[in-house]
Each structure stands twice: as C-alpha cells, then as structure tokens.
Amino acid sequence: MKFLVTLFFLGVSLFGAAKVVKVDARFQDSKSCKACHHRIVTEWEESWHSRSHYDNDEYFKKSLDYYARKTRKSINSTKIKCATCHNPRISITSTDEEYELEAVMGLDKGSAIDKAVNDASIHEGINCVVCHNIDKIHDEYDASKRGINRVEWTQSGVMTGPYKDAKSPYHKTKHHNFMDKKPNDLCFVCHANDRSRNGLVFTNMQQEYKKGSKSCVECHMGEKHKDVAATYKMYNGEAKIRSVRNHGFKGGHIATMWIDALELKLQEKKKNLLITIKNPQPHNIPSGFGSRELLITIIFKKGSKILKEKNVSLTTYYKRKKGRVSTPHLAKSASKDLSIPAGGKRVLKVAKEQGATSVEVELNYVLVNPEIRSLLKLKDPIWSRKNYITRATLRF
Ligand code: HEC
Ligand code: HEC
Ligand code: HEC
Ligand code: HEC
Ligand code: HEC
Structure with missing residues (x-):
C-alpha cells in the first residue's frame, strides 16, 4: 500500500x-x-x-x-x-x-x-x-x-x-x-x-x-x-x-509601431458623432498585458476656435479584496472589456457640441493607465507617453 x-x-x-x-x-x-x-x-x-x-x-x-x-x-x-x-x-x-x-x-x-x-x-x-x-x-x-x-x-x-x-x-x-x-x-x-x-x-x-x-x-x-x-x-x-527574420520583436513599447495600428472613421448622425474604431490586427487592442490604455481625444471646433475637448479612455481596471484597486496579477475581478476586438470594431456615440463646425478625433496608446501608474509610483516617462496611432477630421 x-x-x-x-x-x-x-x-x-x-x-x-x-x-x-x-x-x-x-x-x-x-x-x-x-x-x-x-x-x-x-x-x-x-x-x-x-x-x-x-x-x-x-x-x-x-x-x-x-x-x-x-x-x-x-x-x-x-x-x-x-x-x-x-x-x-x-x-x-x-x-x-x-x-x-x-x-x-x-x-x-x-x-x-x-x-x-x-x-x-x-x-x-x-x-x-x-x-x-x-x-x-x-x-x-x-x-x-x-x-x-x-x-x-x-x-x-x-x-x-x-x-x-x-x-x-x-x-x-x-x-x-x-x-x-x-x-x-x-x-x-x-x-x-x-x-x-x-x-x-x-x-x-x-x-x-x-x-x-x-x-x-x-x-x-x-x-x-x-x-x-x-x-x-x-x-x-x-x-x-x-x-x-528580424529579432527586434518590436511591439507596444516602440512608439513608431503604433502608427496606423487602428483605423478611424467619423460620421454625423442626427445630433451625434459616431466614432468607429476598426482593428485590422489579429489580436485585440489593447491587449498583451492588463491596464494598457487606448485614449480617444475629441476636439469640437468652431472655425479655428476650440469649443470643447473630451477624453475617453478605453482600459481595464482591476479590483482585489474589498473592492480595492489592484494590479492585474492580484485581481479578483475586472471592469468591462472595452478593447477593440481582433479583426473587429467598436462604435462610440458622442453628443455633437452645439455650434461646432468641425471635429478632430485622435487615437493614442498608453502603456499603463493612470490608476496603476500612481499605485506603483512609476517614474519612467515611457509608461505615460502617448503613442500616436491615427487621427481624423469631420466637417459638419
Ligand atoms: C522569443 C523567441 C526567440 C528569441 C529570444 C531568439 N530567437 Fe532566434 N528565432 C526565433 C524564431 C521564431 C526564429 C525563426 C524565424 C523564421 O525564420 O520564421 C528564429 C530564427 C533564428 C535563426 C535563424 C535565422 C533567422 O533569422 O531566421 C538564428 C541563427 C537565431 N534565431 C539565433 C538567435 C540568437 C543568437 C538569439 C539571441 C540573441 C535568438 N535567436 C533569440 C525565436 C527567437
Ligand atoms: C563559431 C560560430 C558560431 C557561434 C559562436 C554560434 N553559432 Fe549558431 N550557428 C553557426 C552556424 C555556422 C550556423 C548555421 C547557419 C546556416 O546553416 O546558415 C548556426 C546556426 C544556428 C541556429 C539555427 C539552427 C537551425 O537548425 O536552424 C541557431 C538557432 C543558432 N545558431 C543559435 C546560436 C546561439 C544561441 C549561439 C550562442 C549561444 C550560437 N548560435 C553561437 C555558428 C555559430
Ligand atoms: C498583422 C500584424 C500582427 C500580427 C499577425 C500580430 N500582431 Fe501583435 N501587434 C500588432 C500591432 C500593429 C500591435 C500594436 C503596435 C505594435 O506593438 O506594433 C501589436 C501589439 C502586440 C503586443 C504589445 C501589446 C501591448 O500593449 O503590450 C504584443 C505582446 C503582441 N502584439 C504579440 C503578438 C502575438 C503573440 C501574436 C501572435 C498571436 C501577434 N502579436 C500577432 C500587429 C500584429
Ligand atoms: C518564454 C516566454 C516567452 C516566449 C516564448 C515569447 N515571449 Fe514575447 N514576451 C515575453 C515577456 C515576459 C515579455 C515582456 C517583457 C517585458 O516587457 O519586460 C514579452 C514581450 C513581447 C513583445 C512586446 C514587445 C514590446 O516592445 O512591447 C512582443 C511583440 C513579443 N513578446 C512577441 C513574441 C513573439 C512573436 C513570440 C514568438 C516567436 C514570443 N514573443 C515568444 C515572453 C515570451
Ligand atoms: C504566463 C506567462 C507569464 C507569467 C507567469 C508572468 N508574466 Fe508578466 N508578462 C508575460 C508576457 C507574455 C508579457 C508581455 C505582454 C506585453 O508586452 O504585451 C508580460 C508583461 C508583464 C508586464 C508588463 C511589462 C511592460 O514592460 O510593459 C508586467 C508588469 C508583468 N508582466 C508582471 C508580471 C508579474 C509581477 C508576474 C508574477 C506575479 C508575471 N508578470 C508573471 C507573461 C507572463
């Protein structure tokens, strides 16, 4: 036995x-x-x-x-x-x-x-x-x-x-x-x-x-x-x-790699602005690690004057015990997945600013969202740097 x-x-x-x-x-x-x-x-x-x-x-x-x-x-x-x-x-x-x-x-x-x-x-x-x-x-x-x-x-x-x-x-x-x-x-x-x-x-x-x-x-x-x-x-x-092949394994930390990684389309529909973000890549964006962030900056203009600036963040927040802020590795739960799916798209609806004659939308990628940057007291500017992806303009 x-x-x-x-x-x-x-x-x-x-x-x-x-x-x-x-x-x-x-x-x-x-x-x-x-x-x-x-x-x-x-x-x-x-x-x-x-x-x-x-x-x-x-x-x-x-x-x-x-x-x-x-x-x-x-x-x-x-x-x-x-x-x-x-x-x-x-x-x-x-x-x-x-x-x-x-x-x-x-x-x-x-x-x-x-x-x-x-x-x-x-x-x-x-x-x-x-x-x-x-x-x-x-x-x-x-x-x-x-x-x-x-x-x-x-x-x-x-x-x-x-x-x-x-x-x-x-x-x-x-x-x-x-x-x-x-x-x-x-x-x-x-x-x-x-x-x-x-x-x-x-x-x-x-x-x-x-x-x-x-x-x-x-x-x-x-x-x-x-x-x-x-x-x-x-x-x-x-x-x-x-x-x-090249052994540089270039990815999210290399700013130039982000250029045109996503596609952007703007449409006016009644009193709203529709922002379509398409992801031609075969994996989600953001992805790879938790707490990455896709930043959408929306600027409504009247002529050359800025009427209003809005920032939308697509990221995931994590919680550990008792609802406390958490890094991905300690998490019990995660907020809703807002990433742009592989080969798919996400459409955002934003109310049009009254009196605006045009709108400019810009996409940027940030390696670590503000919550985790402050939790871990990250110092190197690479973690908060905005990596430019693409922009589009629509005239009303
Ligand atoms: C993350 C995994 C990974 C690491 C780390 C890595 N390699 Fe490779 N290596 C590969 C893959 C995958 C290929 C095949 C690429 C292809 O031909 O499709 C390859 C190919 C090669 C080749 C064949 C020639 C070529 O470029 O395709 C050599 C030689 C080589 N690697 C040497 C090295 C050396 C030396 C290092 C360390 C400095 C290294 N590799 C690090 C994954 C890796
Ligand atoms: C004295 C020269 C020399 C050194 C030092 C050397 N290699 Fe190589 N290696 C070669 C040669 C020659 C080839 C064959 C290249 C070919 O067939 O085109 C090769 C091929 C390879 C391949 C491809 C094997 C395959 O079957 O496709 C890999 C991977 C590799 N080396 C890794 C390494 C790694 C890792 C080191 C260091 C730990 C190293 N080599 C050190 C000479 C060397
Ligand atoms: C059609 C091209 C393409 C293919 C295929 C692809 N990727 Fe990517 N990947 C990208 C682009 C574009 C980005 C965003 C910018 C950059 O990092 O290049 C990215 C980003 C990444 C990142 C960094 C994400 C982050 O924020 O940390 C990792 C890791 C990654 N890819 C791994 C993979 C792995 C593993 C595969 C295979 C399953 C893969 N990729 C297949 C294009 C591709
Ligand atoms: C042994 C585990 C391991 C394997 C195998 C591996 N990776 Fe990685 N990879 C990692 C880790 C860990 C990191 C993060 C390193 C860091 O940021 O400190 C990483 C980072 C990356 C990045 C991000 C680079 C950047 O600049 O943001 C890319 C892209 C990537 N890997 C692609 C690949 C591809 C393609 C393969 C297959 C050929 C591969 N990896 C195989 C563990 C691995
Ligand atoms: C299942 C394999 C795996 C294990 C286990 C793992 N990691 Fe990673 N980790 C990765 C890969 C792959 C990446 C690269 C992802 C990317 O860059 O998109 C990564 C990236 C990271 C990053 C982001 C680094 C950067 O430069 O942006 C952090 C932070 C991290 N890991 C922390 C940890 C910690 C802490 C542990 C242990 C508790 C751990 N990882 C265990 C696979 C692993």
Missing part, C-alpha cells in the same frame, strides 16, 4: 514540476553568440525580451514588489513565480513554507534559492537559450500551465531552429516546426492565459487570435528576407544565404 502511495505522488510531481536543464556557461550569454550571429544579437538587444528580468524593467520590478508585499511572500519566491515566463532558465522553479520562514528571518542569504534568483546566467531574461533550447511544447497540458511548465528543454548546446540542414562548429542544431511552419505555438508558450492569483485570466492572445491570419512573427519579427543566418564560413568556405 505504501508503495502505491509513493508511486502516485511521484507521478503527480513529474507532471507538475518543471524539469530544469542546466545551461553550459558557453551558451548562457548572448555575447557567446555574437562572433557568428552579430546581427541577430544586436537586434535582440533592442527588444523587450532582453528586458524581461527584474532589474531591467521598472514596471515589472514594481509590480513584482507590490505582489510580494500584498501576498506577504518573500521577493525571492515571487521572483521564482514570475520567472515561469519572464526568466525561464532559472534553476529553481518552486519554493516552500520552510523557505518563507527562513526568508522572513533573513536567514536565506547564500541559500540555494537566493543564489538561483541572483545568478548572472539569467540576467538576460528571454534570451537565445530560452527560445532556441525549447525541445517540446506540451499543448495537451492544461491551459493554465505556461512558460517553464509547458516546455521541455534540449540538452545544453543543442540549438533548435528553422533549418533542416544547418551545421555549426560551436553547437549542435535541430529543426522544429515551431521555429518554422508553426511559430505561433512558440509565442503562445508565454503570450497566453496570463492570470491573477485568483484565477482571473486578464489577457489571452491565443484565445483572441483570429485563425488564418498572419502569424505573430510576420508582424513582430518582420517579413522574411535574404541574409546570412551566421557569418561563419561553414559551407565550402562560404556562409549560406538564408531566409531570415
């Missing part, structure tokens, strides 16, 4: 706990790839994947600190929790109550957990050996299992990629469909089912995604173009010209 019980627990823990594969020092750092993949490494350095570590993103850091404070857990165990997607090569994937006690008493300095969290090897966040060491994606797992809990790693030194015939003097290579024909599967390892501690799913690009649309990499890594994948002269003294 005892034997059966042990087996049962063993089975559960094998399924539940992420398996860690130690990355050899020769591959841990993107600097080791630069000699042969210079272009790719410099593109990636500009991306926000390179900033997903606690020390490199103010918003992530302050959200994590806030989460630890409100759940009365140590910063280290919270870092391990968020590492699931933000720092997937961390060497410890869970902590227990015993550790919490040690941490409260300040006795955890130099412990295995403290070392794992502060290890230099994970300082680059989502780097080359995150995506290119994924060997298996378990799409049959429960949707809540993401990041580390959804993948198996290759042996250290095996780089998975889009080519079936790649050869390298520095590492082994392996082709995978999720690097080639089905790249969305790779993105959905982390960009899906982001949920609060109370199980509230506050963003889910996998569910929103309109099937049959372009794949994530076609927009966020750009179109395929011809260039060498590695400068090393591997093939009869030459480097092969390949189809490659």
Whole structure:
C-alpha cells in the first residue's frame, strides 16, 4: 500500500514540476553568440525580451514588489513565480513554507534559492537559450500551465531552429516546426492565459487570435528576407544565404509601431458623432498585458476656435479584496472589456457640441493607465507617453 502511495505522488510531481536543464556557461550569454550571429544579437538587444528580468524593467520590478508585499511572500519566491515566463532558465522553479520562514528571518542569504534568483546566467531574461533550447511544447497540458511548465528543454548546446540542414562548429542544431511552419505555438508558450492569483485570466492572445491570419512573427519579427543566418564560413568556405527574420520583436513599447495600428472613421448622425474604431490586427487592442490604455481625444471646433475637448479612455481596471484597486496579477475581478476586438470594431456615440463646425478625433496608446501608474509610483516617462496611432477630421 505504501508503495502505491509513493508511486502516485511521484507521478503527480513529474507532471507538475518543471524539469530544469542546466545551461553550459558557453551558451548562457548572448555575447557567446555574437562572433557568428552579430546581427541577430544586436537586434535582440533592442527588444523587450532582453528586458524581461527584474532589474531591467521598472514596471515589472514594481509590480513584482507590490505582489510580494500584498501576498506577504518573500521577493525571492515571487521572483521564482514570475520567472515561469519572464526568466525561464532559472534553476529553481518552486519554493516552500520552510523557505518563507527562513526568508522572513533573513536567514536565506547564500541559500540555494537566493543564489538561483541572483545568478548572472539569467540576467538576460528571454534570451537565445530560452527560445532556441525549447525541445517540446506540451499543448495537451492544461491551459493554465505556461512558460517553464509547458516546455521541455534540449540538452545544453543543442540549438533548435528553422533549418533542416544547418551545421555549426560551436553547437549542435535541430529543426522544429515551431521555429518554422508553426511559430505561433512558440509565442503562445508565454503570450497566453496570463492570470491573477485568483484565477482571473486578464489577457489571452491565443484565445483572441483570429485563425488564418498572419502569424505573430510576420508582424513582430518582420517579413522574411535574404541574409546570412551566421557569418561563419561553414559551407565550402562560404556562409549560406538564408531566409531570415528580424529579432527586434518590436511591439507596444516602440512608439513608431503604433502608427496606423487602428483605423478611424467619423460620421454625423442626427445630433451625434459616431466614432468607429476598426482593428485590422489579429489580436485585440489593447491587449498583451492588463491596464494598457487606448485614449480617444475629441476636439469640437468652431472655425479655428476650440469649443470643447473630451477624453475617453478605453482600459481595464482591476479590483482585489474589498473592492480595492489592484494590479492585474492580484485581481479578483475586472471592469468591462472595452478593447477593440481582433479583426473587429467598436462604435462610440458622442453628443455633437452645439455650434461646432468641425471635429478632430485622435487615437493614442498608453502603456499603463493612470490608476496603476500612481499605485506603483512609476517614474519612467515611457509608461505615460502617448503613442500616436491615427487621427481624423469631420466637417459638419
Ligand atoms: C522569443 C523567441 C526567440 C528569441 C529570444 C531568439 N530567437 Fe532566434 N528565432 C526565433 C524564431 C521564431 C526564429 C525563426 C524565424 C523564421 O525564420 O520564421 C528564429 C530564427 C533564428 C535563426 C535563424 C535565422 C533567422 O533569422 O531566421 C538564428 C541563427 C537565431 N534565431 C539565433 C538567435 C540568437 C543568437 C538569439 C539571441 C540573441 C535568438 N535567436 C533569440 C525565436 C527567437
Ligand atoms: C563559431 C560560430 C558560431 C557561434 C559562436 C554560434 N553559432 Fe549558431 N550557428 C553557426 C552556424 C555556422 C550556423 C548555421 C547557419 C546556416 O546553416 O546558415 C548556426 C546556426 C544556428 C541556429 C539555427 C539552427 C537551425 O537548425 O536552424 C541557431 C538557432 C543558432 N545558431 C543559435 C546560436 C546561439 C544561441 C549561439 C550562442 C549561444 C550560437 N548560435 C553561437 C555558428 C555559430
Ligand atoms: C518564454 C516566454 C516567452 C516566449 C516564448 C515569447 N515571449 Fe514575447 N514576451 C515575453 C515577456 C515576459 C515579455 C515582456 C517583457 C517585458 O516587457 O519586460 C514579452 C514581450 C513581447 C513583445 C512586446 C514587445 C514590446 O516592445 O512591447 C512582443 C511583440 C513579443 N513578446 C512577441 C513574441 C513573439 C512573436 C513570440 C514568438 C516567436 C514570443 N514573443 C515568444 C515572453 C515570451
Ligand atoms: C498583422 C500584424 C500582427 C500580427 C499577425 C500580430 N500582431 Fe501583435 N501587434 C500588432 C500591432 C500593429 C500591435 C500594436 C503596435 C505594435 O506593438 O506594433 C501589436 C501589439 C502586440 C503586443 C504589445 C501589446 C501591448 O500593449 O503590450 C504584443 C505582446 C503582441 N502584439 C504579440 C503578438 C502575438 C503573440 C501574436 C501572435 C498571436 C501577434 N502579436 C500577432 C500587429 C500584429
Ligand atoms: C504566463 C506567462 C507569464 C507569467 C507567469 C508572468 N508574466 Fe508578466 N508578462 C508575460 C508576457 C507574455 C508579457 C508581455 C505582454 C506585453 O508586452 O504585451 C508580460 C508583461 C508583464 C508586464 C508588463 C511589462 C511592460 O514592460 O510593459 C508586467 C508588469 C508583468 N508582466 C508582471 C508580471 C508579474 C509581477 C508576474 C508574477 C506575479 C508575471 N508578470 C508573471 C507573461 C507572463
């Protein structure tokens, strides 16, 4: 009987706990790839994947600190929790109550957990050996299992990629469909089912995604173009010209990316102004993370004189216990979803200002809404910056 019980627990823990594969020092750092993949490494350095570590993103850091404070857990165990997607090569994937006690008493300095969290090897966040060491994606797992809990790693030194015939003097290579024909599967390892501690799913690009649309990499890594994948002269003294993409993963933090991301149409109907916002993208906007904000500025004019300015904010507010303001990760409930659906539209009706001869409407995107900016005391201007999308004018 005892034997059966042990087996049962063993089975559960094998399924539940992420398996860690130690990355050899020769591959841990993107600097080791630069000699042969210079272009790719410099593109990636500009991306926000390179900033997903606690020390490199103010918003992530302050959200994590806030989460630890409100759940009365140590910063280290919270870092391990968020590492699931933000720092997937961390060497410890869970902590227990015993550790919490040690941490409260300040006795955890130099412990295995403290070392794992502060290890230099994970300082680059989502780097080359995150995506290119994924060997298996378990799409049959429960949707809540993401990041580390959804993948198996290759042996250290095996780089998975889009080519079936790649050869390298520095590492082994392996082709995978999720690097080639089905790249969305790779993105959905982390960009899906982001949920609060109370199980509230506050963003889910996998569910929103309109099937049959372009794949994530076609927009966020750009179109395929011809260039060498590695400068090393591997093939009869030459480097092969390949189809490659850009590793900048440009997205919401890059102001210029917002230009024309949405379409705007204005119509006059009786005493009202109808504002139609169309979203041609295959995921909602705002989306990706909670508390993003779409700002609509409406200016009624008489000739060149401004009669009235109105601002409408499309964002989501979160509440935790007792109706208190909350970050997405601590939320029990969310306000109504006002985002513009993937491939869809939203129409706003605004009363026309009396005497107006024209109206100007402008759309902007803000990374963090005012409520969360003030809750977390965010300082960097990037969080409140208005990223211009489009504008339209209608004469009455
Ligand atoms: C977020 C995941 C991700 C990260 C991080 C990442 N890559 Fe890639 N990489 C991909 C995908 C997806 C492709 C396939 C693109 C395609 O051809 O459609 C790719 C392709 C490549 C290729 C083949 C050439 C090309 O551009 O298509 C090389 C070489 C490569 N990556 C090296 C690197 C290096 C070096 C780093 C670290 C600086 C890195 N990658 C970081 C996802 C990633
Ligand atoms: C000494 C040169 C060299 C170094 C250093 C190097 N690579 Fe490569 N890598 C190559 C060559 C050559 C290829 C094959 C290019 C081709 O076939 O066009 C390659 C191919 C790849 C591919 C594509 C594999 C496939 O099957 O599609 C990936 C991914 C990759 N390297 C990642 C990395 C990462 C990550 C690092 C750093 C940890 C790294 N490489 C360091 C030379 C190097
Ligand atoms: C291991 C988890 C993981 C995988 C796999 C992953 N991402 Fe990400 N991605 C993240 C995290 C975490 C961030 C946020 C980093 C930050 O802001 O600090 C992010 C940010 C982004 C951004 C926002 C950049 C910006 O400027 O706003 C884009 C776009 C993006 N990822 C696209 C992709 C695409 C496309 C793929 C698939 C090829 C992919 N990601 C795969 C975790 C992942
Ligand atoms: C047809 C082009 C297109 C495709 C395909 C696409 N996106 Fe986007 N995505 C955009 C545009 C446009 C934006 C808004 C401006 C920007 O970030 O480029 C955006 C924004 C984002 C953001 C930032 C949102 C924020 O506010 O933080 C992330 C993350 C993202 N996309 C991930 C993905 C993932 C994952 C996929 C695949 C399921 C995908 N995108 C497919 C065009 C696309
Ligand atoms: C399921 C995977 C996953 C887990 C677990 C996760 N995140 Fe994220 N997180 C992401 C992805 C993907 C993005 C990028 C979304 C985007 O930019 O649109 C992101 C972005 C963020 C951002 C926005 C960063 C920016 O620069 O705008 C914050 C803040 C954040 N996460 C906080 C946390 C905290 C705190 C935890 C742990 C309590 C955590 N995340 C756990 C996937 C995850």
